[in-house]
Amino acid sequence: MEFEDVAEERRSVRSFEQKEIPEEEIKEIIEIGHMAPSAGNRQARDFVLVSDEELKERLVYNAYGQSFISEAPWVIVVCANQKRSAERYGERGRELYSIQDATAAVENMLLAVVDRSYGAVWIGAFEEKKVAATLEIPEGVRPIALIPIGHPAETPTEPKKMDAEELIHYGSW
């Protein structure tokens, strides 16, 4: 697909068919995520790949009952490795760069998902400490997004968005 079509067609998909996706394809999607830039090339991001049904149910519970999470064959839990970035950049690495390294990867992956005609959604509403405990994520690493990926069982319409012109400040605010 043309890049602009991919960006335009990306929608948050919250309903998935009961159909598998090969692990290899999910790994390719993660590799595309990992092509994203990172502060000082610290690559302060890690990915926990979940397909186990029981773990997915626990993620649903940890994410305030967002039940569609467990419909997807795969959930990528994207983590900000605060420790890795803080080693070089201190507080700014811990609180900002690591989050940016991880979220840059999230957007790359969401676009790679669309390019393969799969569906996904960025989930940020979850109890972080519970997700960390569920997945045995170590200290200094913060789960920042859950990305369920599957075959879409819905075609969401585009939500109303502000015109980009309203968000652009020319020269100064």
Ligand SMILES: Cc1cc2nc3c(=O)[nH]c(=O)nc-3n(C[C@H](O)[C@H](O)[C@H](O)COP(=O)(O)O)c2cc1C
């Ligand atoms: C930081 C962040 C957190 C989000 N958290 C959730 C979430 O917990 N559950 C959910 O269903 N969607 C979540 N979304 C998806 C947004 O609701 C969605 O992107 C927005 O409504 C625009 O729709 P679109 O993605 O189809 O353009 C999140 C998106 C972002 C960027």
